[in-house]
Every structure is written in structure tokens, then in C-alpha cells.
Amino acid sequence: MRKIRTAVVGLNMGLQHAYAYDKAERADLRWVVDLDENRAAQVAEELGCGYATDWTKIVDDVDAVSICTPHHLHAPQSLQAIAAGKHVLLEKPIANTLEDCWKIIHAAEDKGVTFMMAYIVRFLPAVQRLKEAIDREEFGRAFNANCWIEGYMPPAPGSWFSRKEQLGGGVLFSHGCHYIDLLIWLLGNTVNVASLGTQLGTEWMEGEGTAHSVMKFESGALGYLETSWGMKYAYRPDLLHVHTKDALLMLDASVSKLDVMDASGRRTLIAPVEGETAGFNTQGEIEHFLDCIETGRTPDTDGYAAMKSHQAIWAMYEEQNRVQNYPGNSSLGSEVSGG
Ligand SMILES: NC(=O)c1ccc[n+]([C@@H]2O[C@H](COP(=O)([O-])OP(=O)(O)OC[C@H]3O[C@@H](n4cnc5c(N)ncnc54)[C@H](O)[C@@H]3O)[C@@H](O)[C@H]2O)c1
Numbered sequence: 001m002r003k004i005r006t007a008v009v010g011l012n013m014g015l016q017h018a019y020a021y022d023k024a025e026r027a028d029l030r031w032v033v034d035l036d037e038n039r040a041a042q043v044a045e046e047l048g049c050g051y052a053t054d055w056t057k058i059v060d061d062v063d064a065v066s067i068c069t070p071h072h073l074h075a076p077q078s079l080q081a082i083a084a085g086k087h088v089l090l091e092k093p094i095a096n097t098l099e100d101c102w103k104i105i106h107a108a109e110d111k112g113v114t115f116m117m118a119y120i121v122r123f124l125p126a127v128q129r130l131k132e133a134i135d136r137e138e139f140g141r142a143f144n145a146n147c148w149i150e151g152y153m154p155p156a157p158g159s160w161f162s163r164k165e166q167l168g169g170g171v172l173f174s175h176g177c178h179y180i181d182l183l184i185w186l187l188g189n190t191v192n193v194a195s196l197g198t199q200l201g202t203e204w205m206e207g208e209g210t211a212h213s214v215m216k217f218e219s220g221a222l223g224y225l226e227t228s229w230g231m232k233y234a235y236r237p238d239l240l241h242v243h244t245k246d247a248l249l250m251l252d253a254s255v256s257k258l259d260v261m262d263a264s265g266r267r268t269l270i271a272p273v274e275g276e277t278a279g280f281n282t283q284g285e286i287e288h289f290l291d292c293i294e295t296g297r298t299p300d301t302d303g304y305a306a307m308k309s310h311q312a313i314w315a316m317y318e319e320q321n322r323v324q325n326y327p328g329n330s331s332l333g334s335e336v337s338g339g
Helices: 014-023 037-047 071-083 098-111 125-135 176-187 283-295 303-323 329-336
Strands: 004-009 027-033 050-052 064-067 087-091 115-118 142-150 190-198 210-217 222-228 238-244 248-252 258-262 265-270
Touching: 004 014, 004 283, 014 027, 014 037, 014 064, 014 283, 027 037, 037 050, 064 071, 064 283, 071 087, 071 098, 087 283, 098 115, 098 303, 115 283, 115 303, 125 176, 125 238, 125 248, 125 258, 125 265, 142 176, 176 210, 176 222, 176 238, 176 303, 190 303, 210 303
Parallel strands: 004 027, 004 064, 027 050, 064 087, 087 115, 142 222
Antiparallel strands: 142 238, 190 210, 210 222, 238 248, 248 258, 258 265
């Protein structure tokens, strides 16, 4: 069977896609593309493929393309790749507006190509084990989840990362979307969401650099997500805790190990075996994309699945704007003192 010819556009996060295609037996990584020619040439030499600075010049030579560029480029580039009949694996988020997201999703449907969102977290073995435990109610029904995404990410001056219009919002939209998606995937559709955000501590951001968000799911379960790009010092032993009727499930900070604590104590349900790469490994995600192209199967992280997280976040942003009009306790002044 002919290998699936692939290209990667944008070689920062895209580098991980390129490594995974290079490793995947059924893929033929033909091109790596970046506006920075030196970077593209360096990666091409390392992986033994061609390189280019203009992806439109090489797109005819491939079956599938990974788009790993700044968010404001996702819509024009995806639409162009889909129009050329290429399967697309797109880094998150889909696009910066609701209209552009649906345009991409519908264009892929009309053209009959595979369109998948690179929601990498879902494809990590420890996360899949967690999903299995929750779905099977191995430790009783899940009713609460707390997730902490803490980091320090001041971008280069003038970077697209700090511009609200290019990023599509703040940290919640850009980074938080992975974990809003994860919470929805684990706990079900949302019925209610709310959020507060601030620029304090991340003054380089036009949007919020820290956000606290809460969600209520159809089952009645609650979820909490803290996201920040301003935490120079963070002590975060775990990334996610899920409380069930009989236990606490703990996904560690490297997203590689899942522990459970219950009446019989604490034990590990899954951890990387020797020689296995821990953490954010794109191999599972890339293999799923190739599988969907080969079989015609709908990706687990197709546009519709990804839209759930996007729409939840846009509703959270509406909520952030609404609560900004709350006068706050200080407006009550001395009337509350001594109460
Ligand atoms: N899944 C994850 O964990 C994760 C982590 C980081 C970033 N991302 C996503 O990856 C995407 C890229 O983010 P990043 O951090 O790598 O950004 P970045 O700005 O660090 O890198 C983007 C790269 O794309 C190149 N580029 C820009 N326009 C291009 C064009 N028209 N043609 C070819 N190359 C072009 C730039 O030269 C740069 O090398 C975003 O969607 C981001 O949200 C995902």
C-alpha cells in the first residue's frame, strides 16, 4: 500500500508533528515548511525530506498536511489546503471566530477529506486510561474535577502570542482549550459555564493571562480549570484530579502517570514503561490521523468535537465580560463594616 505523503507547515510545535510522521511507518514525510528558511533546511536535513518557505508550492505533492502556524492563519491555510483536496491535521484552536470554524468544518465535509484537530492530550496513554476508568465507573461515578495549568510564557516582544486578535483571546482560548476539551470529553456535555480572567501578572498579553473557569456537566458533575502563563514559580504535583464516588484519580503533571487513592491506599494505574517517552508525545495523535485517512473513519477530535470546547470558551468569555460590570464589594463601602 502506498504511504501517505505528508507535509508540516510551521516548525515550532510542528517539529513534533514532523518527528512523529518520520517515525510512522505508513507516512512518507516529504516536506517541512517554515518562513524561516534556515530552520526549515535544518529540520529537512535532520529528517531527510524536502523543505520550503511557501507551502502552497509543495501542497500538490502531498496527501495530508499538518498546519502548525499562528492562530489567525489557521482559517486561510486550512481552507486552501482543503480546497486542494488535502487531509488536514490542524493545531488548536480551529480558528479565531465561530464563522471561520464552521467554514473549515463544512469545507472538509464537502470535499470529503479528513479534518482533525490536534488535541494531543486525548491521545496520551495515561489520559486514555483515565477516560476508561471514568466511562466504566471503575471507582464509582465521577462528580468533580480540578485541573491546573500553570506556566511562565512571556513571548518575544511583538509576538502574535500577545495580540488578542491573532491569538483569538487569552490563555484560556489558546492553551486552556486543550483542557476544556479534556474535561468535556471525560465528563460529558456542559450545561453551564463561567469564568474570570485577569491581565495582572501577564501585562504583555492583550487578553487574559490567567483565568479561573468552572463548568457544570449534564450529569451534574462540576469541573474547574486554572490556566496561567504568568506563574514564574509553580508547584504543581498533578495536572488533574477527578473525584469519584469511591476514589480520587490523579493525573500527574507530566501527563504520563495515573494514580488512584481509595480505601485500599494509593497505587499507580498506568505509568510509562522503560524506553517510552513520557509527556507530550504526538505519536498517538499522528497515528490516529493516519488511521482516519486510511480507513475513512471520523477522527475522535474532529471539528464537531473540538467545537464543544470552543463554544464553551466563547460562552466563558461572554461571562467574563458580563461580570466586569459587577460593581464589586468596594461599592458597598462602610455600609458593610461591622456586620
Ligand atoms: N499542542 C500543543 O501542546 C501546542 C503547544 C504549542 C503550540 N501549539 C499550537 O501550535 C501552533 C503554532 O504555535 P507555536 O507555538 O509553534 O508558534 P510559533 O510562533 O512559535 O511558531 C510558528 C512557526 O510557524 C512559522 N510560520 C508562520 N507563518 C507561516 C507560514 N505562512 N508558512 C510557514 N510557516 C509559517 C513561523 O516562522 C514559526 O516558526 C498554534 O496553533 C499553537 O496553538 C500547540
